Amino acid sequence: MLISRWLSIEVWKRRLWSFARLVLIAGLSFVILYPILRKIATAIKDRTDLYSPIVVWIPEHFSLDNFRKAIEIMSYWETLGNTFALSAMTTILTAMSCALAGYGFARLKFRGSGLLFGGVVLTILVPPTTILIPVYLNLKDFTLMGLVPLLTGKSVNLLNSYWPFILTSMTAISLKAGLYIFIFRQFFRGIPKEVEEAAYIDGAGVGKTFTRIMLPNALPAIITVLLFSFVWQWNDSFYTTTYLTSSKVMSIQLSSLPYNLAILLTDGVNSRADPFYMSMVQDTGILLAILPLIIIYIFVQRYFVESIERTGIVG
Amino acid sequence: MKSHLQFGLRPRTYAEKKALWGFVCVLPWLLGFLFFFFVPLLTSLRYSFSSVDASAQGVTVRFVGWSHYAEALTINTSFNRTLFESIANMVVNVPLIVIFSLFLAVLLNQKFIGRTAARAIFFLPVILASGIIMRLDSTSLVQAINEANAGANIMNTFTSYELAGMMMEAGVSETVVDYLTGAVDRIYQIVSQSGVQILIFLAGIQTISPQLYEASKMEGATGYEAFWKITFPMVSPLILVNVVYSIIDAFSTNAMTELIRDTGFKSFNFGLSSAMAWIYFLAVSVILLISTFVISRKVFYHD
Numbered sequence: 225m226l227i228s229r230w231l232s233i234e235v236w237k238r239r240l241w242s243f244a245r246l247v248l249i250a251g252l253s254f255v256i257l258y259p260i261l262r263k264i265a266t267a268i269k270d271r272t273d274l275y276s277p278i279v280v281w282i283p284e285h286f287s288l289d290n291f292r293k294a295i296e297i298m299s300y301w302e303t304l305g306n307t308f309a310l311s312a313m314t315t316i317l318t319a320m321s322c323a324l325a326g327y328g329f330a331r332l333k334f335r336g337s338g339l340l341f342g343g344v345v346l347t348i349l350v351p352p353t354t355i356l357i358p359v360y361l362n363l364k365d366f367t368l369m370g371l372v373p374l375l376t377g378k379s380v381n382l383l384n385s386y387w388p389f390i391l392t393s394m395t396a397i398s399l400k401a402g403l404y405i406f407i408f409r410q411f412f413r414g415i416p417k418e419v420e421e422a423a424y425i426d427g428a429g430v431g432k433t434f435t436r437i438m439l440p441n442a443l444p445a446i447i448t449v450l451l452f453s454f455v456w457q458w459n460d461s462f463y464t465t466t467y468l469t470s471s472k473v474m475s476i477q478l479s480s481l482p483y484n485l486a487i488l489l490t491d492g493v494n495s496r497a498d499p500f501y502m503s504m505v506q507d508t509g510i511l512l513a514i515l516p517l518i519i520i521y522i523f524v525q526r527y528f529v530e531s532i533e534r535t536g537i538v539g
Numbered sequence: 540m541k542s543h544l545q546f547g548l549r550p551r552t553y554a555e556k557k558a559l560w561g562f563v564c565v566l567p568w569l570l571g572f573l574f575f576f577f578v579p580l581l582t583s584l585r586y587s588f589s590s591v592d593a594s595a596q597g598v599t600v601r602f603v604g605w606s607h608y609a610e611a612l613t614i615n616t617s618f619n620r621t622l623f624e625s626i627a628n629m630v631v632n633v634p635l636i637v638i639f640s641l642f643l644a645v646l647l648n649q650k651f652i653g654r655t656a657a658r659a660i661f662f663l664p665v666i667l668a669s670g671i672i673m674r675l676d677s678t679s680l681v682q683a684i685n686e687a688n689a690g691a692n693i694m695n696t697f698t699s700y701e702l703a704g705m706m707m708e709a710g711v712s713e714t715v716v717d718y719l720t721g722a723v724d725r726i727y728q729i730v731s732q733s734g735v736q737i738l739i740f741l742a743g744i745q746t747i748s749p750q751l752y753e754a755s756k757m758e759g760a761t762g763y764e765a766f767w768k769i770t771f772p773m774v775s776p777l778i779l780v781n782v783v784y785s786i787i788d789a790f791s792t793n794a795m796t797e798l799i800r801d802t803g804f805k806s807f808n809f810g811l812s813s814a815m816a817w818i819y820f821l822a823v824s825v826i827l828l829i830s831t832f833v834i835s836r837k838v839f840y841h842d
Contacts, residue, residue: 245651246651249646252643253660255726256661256727256731321567321568324565324567324568325565328560328563328564331557332558332560333557334557334558335558337561340569340572343577347576348787349787349823349827350820351790351791351820351823353795353799353800353819354813354817354819354820355575355579356800357812358578358580358582359575359579361809362578395572395574430556430560434564452665455665514667517666518666521666526655526659
């Protein structure tokens with residue numbers, strides 16, 4: 225019995241496959257994790273270890289000096305607070321407005337709603353660069369169809385404040401909002417109609433059905449959208465560098481990090497900073513910027529991985 | 540609440556009420572769509588045909604016809620090259636990303652020890668490989684010197700060199716070999732761009748009913764056959780979705796968007812920048828249309 229099991233080709237085929245799968249997955253995981261591990265290894269190194277040929281992963285002289293430098297240059301704690309506030313705000317507003325719009329498109333059909341949904345698809349397809357300049361000029365002299373000058377006498381400049389983010393996320397047109405509306409619509413379409421009808425017969429209006437029945441059922445979709453929108457807002461440099469020019473937000477700090485580093489680390493006019501050392505501090509800065517995201521991801525990844533399977537993006 | 544809505548003479552039916560609420564729900568989006576998308580889109584089209592001067596007094600727009608388009612395509616030194624490069628990049632990468640993510644989704648759907656951990660790692664690029672981090676990463680010197688030290692570069696070229704030799708000997712054509720070895724060398728780029736696509740495929744594979752696999756196993760189909768006869772046709776609508784998503788994703792941040800922004804905000808040539816953006820948009824739409832047309836003819840729909 226035992227020998228026949230050992231000799232069976234089926235068993236060996238299965239073992240071979242699971243071994244190949246293990247190698248593949250381990251290898252690719254390493255490819256993904258490699259840059260992060262590399263950054264950690266670089267960040268805890270002392271400057272003297274940079275050129276040492278024997279130091280590859282584990283530093284000879286452990287030091288947190290890089291962190292101190294990067295925190296100082298990026299004014300890290302202030303930046304962290306600002307970025308967190310901005311991302312959380314836009315995330316929550318976007319999720320609310322997109323859930324509403326998604327529900328409207330999925331279940332509450334009215335004349336022309338199909339056409340308007342075509343508009344949603346259009347917002348996904350058009351590259352944001354195409355509309356960048358008019359939006360920019362519009363926000364610079366914000367009039368809201370001539371309403372603002374009526375009240376205050378002149379148009380307001382909304383640039384360099386959080387207002388562009390608040391306005392666009394309240395009206396579900398912010399970064400990748402079309403995708404979120406699509407996700408919500410697909411999800412709400414997957415909830416059986418009978419549930420809704422039962423709620424109506426029990427005396428719930430449309431609004432109550434939405435808040436009491438539909439939203440609690442849509443939790444996976446909500447988590448997915450919250451996470452995507454938070455992360456993408458956190459990393460976004462396209463809108464952030466356009467709307468905000470001098471605010472201390474993570475992506476701006478990161479994009480000006482090489483420049484700031486060069487100023488700080490160059491002592492005199494003639495002496496040039498060591499480019500490898502600069503790169504070392506820059507890597508530490510990147511690590512500091514993504515660290516909060518990784519910590520959040522560790523906590524929510526199981527909801528994320530589970531929920532995506534039930535979001536019905538697939539429709 | 541109810542009386543507030545019934546301003547008509549007769550009470551509204553359920554369907555009418557729903558339609559009204561639907562409009563109310565969509566209203567915030569509609570406002571945003573009009574103010575921050577549709578009007579700017581038309582304005583940008585108008586700008587592309589005119590010379591725009593933004594001064595303290597406001598914006599003056601003068602119609603100049605097609606000259607900005609002509610300038611972008613014939614005079615500007617980097618536009619044609621950048622456009623061609625970003626399209627070529629996209630054409631090379633998107634098929635690889637889609638095939639790779641389908642393969643990984645099938646793999647991650649099987650049962651094995653540590654599956655949850657593996658999934659968590661494979662979705663990590665969704666978080667990390669976006670925006671500014673990616674751009675700064677590519678310029679890291681320490682990374683480069685470390686790789687050289689650790690011999691990673693040498694290893695890399697060595698393996699794909701061996702692979703290339705083997706395939707050449709087996710009689711595979713040279714272009715195919717170049718394409719595949721290029722893919723091996725760019726593995727990180729491909730892995731980091733396929734996070735969302737893996738998620739979509741994984742979700743799709745899980746909606747396939749297990750009975751299909753059971754039945755095919757009874758009939759004696761191998762896993763390989765089951766993949767091509769069941770999994771592949773069933774997820775084929777998602778291949779379309781993923782191709783579209785990958786194309787949009789590849790186009791959302793690249794050298795082209797940089798060029799358009801720099802033209803607009805560094806040299807303050809809003810007209811030229813809008814013209815570039817429109818040529819770019821048209822190029823993207825043409826590619827999307829072609830690929831959607833080609834793929835949707837092969838797609839299998841269940842119903």
